[in-house]
Amino acid sequence: MKLTEKKRKDILDAAIQEFREQGFPAARVNRIAELAEVSKRTLYKHFESKEVLFQAITDILLEQIAATPKLRYDPQAPLREQLIAAARDYIGHLSGAEYMGLNRLVMSELLRDQDLAQAFFAKAAMQDGPIQALIAEAMQAGALRRAEPGLAAGQLLSMIKHFLMWPEFLLGEKADVDAEAVIADCLDMFLAHYGEKD
Template sequence: MKLTEKKRKDILEAAIQEFREQGFPAARVNRIAELAEVSKRTLYKHFESKELLFAAITDILLDEIAAMPKLHFRSDLPLREQLIAAVRNYVGHLTGEQYMGLNRLVMSELLRDQELAQAFFAKAAMQDGPISGLIGEAMQAGALREAEPGFAAGQLLSMVKHFLVWPQFLMGAKAEVDPDAVIADCVDMFLVHYRSED
């Protein structure tokens, strides 16, 4: 890793720490530079403002989802099992400690700043998540009735997140439910609605 890349990484990690501890409005650029062990001038060379630094952190969050392996529909395997495995992996990623902490940090600021929220969700909408990709291919193969894959994936994931992601995100504790049973039930409900009639 080049020195400039390392400094940028150190600045981002320091900013994440400072934003978590102080919140975005109270976070101080001087403190971020101190934590990153760089001069304030070096920090501004990489990020011209605190807002751009925060935007770079939101990009990290989006990049983590984009980096998840793309899933492909396999006609030789039961669709139900493919969906269950895909949703299980996705939920595991969302509830991982690093992602969850970063997500809390970003979402707390998005609640405060609607312009930033609109920009963030516009970027997020452009991503083709692994579940929507799998659903889209299943629709093309005729295993699911035709619909907008992103919308269908959103319906499935909203059900699952209600039980397995939001309790942990908001309260810091997993809901007292069997995650495998929840995922299987949600996939079954999804399939009742979207299963191809053919």
């Protein structure tokens, strides 16, 4: 890693720490530079403002979402099993400590600042969701009835996240439920609605 890349990463890590501890409005650029062990001038060379620094952090979160494994539809394998594997991977990715902490940091600021929220969700909308391609391909192949794949994926993931992500995100502890059973039940409801009828 080049020195400039290392300094940029150190600044981002320091900003994440400062924003977590102080919140975005109270976070101080001086403190971020101190934590990163760089001068303020160096910090501003990489990020022209605290807002630009925060936007870089939201980009990291979006990159982590984009890195979620995306499975392709296999017409030779049972669709239900493919969807279970995709949902399991997605929830495993979301519940990682690093992702969860970064998500809390970003979401708390997006609730405060609607302009930032609109910019973030506009960027997020340009990405394929983690299960969207699988659902789209299953619809193309006739394994699911035709609908808007993004909407269908959002419906499925909203059900699953309600039980397996939001309790941990909001309360800091996993819900006392059987994750595999929750995923299976949500998928059965999804397939009852979108599955091709014989």
